[in-house]
Amino acid sequence: MTEEKGRVEELQISGDQVVARIRELLQEGNIRRISLQTEEGKTLIEVPLTIGMAGAAAVAIVAPVWAAIGAIAALVAKLRIVVERLE
Numbered sequence: 001m002t003e004e005k006g007r008v009e010e011l012q013i014s015g016d017q018v019v020a021r022i023r024e025l026l027q028e029g030n031i032r033r034i035s036l037q038t039e040e041g042k043t044l045i046e047v048p049l050t051i052g053m054a055g056a057a058a059v060a061i062v063a064p065v066w067a068a069i070g071a072i073a074a075l076v077a078k079l080r081i082v083v084e085r086l087e
Contacts, residue, residue, distance in 0.1 A: 007085050012039075012080055022034060025081070026049075032048070038080070
């Protein structure tokens with residue numbers, strides 16, 4: 001089994017923009033995992049995604065966690081989105 005290479009991106013964002021930015025990231029595709037962290041680096045929620053899932057399929061599958069993401073965003077002023085992408 002070959003090990004797939006990836007990269008990690010970190011985005012600083014305000015709480016009111018979280019859902020829209022995650023939706024944009026999912027539309028881009030090639031994402032293995034998304035996690036929301038506080039400014040101090042504490043992970044609040046981590047959403048693993050199926051390899052090869054992109055676009056509308058990703059949005060439909062992740063839809064049940066939108067409520068949790070929205071609630072977190074409402075409580076925290078600034079968040080860090082950590083995105084693991086496949087190369």
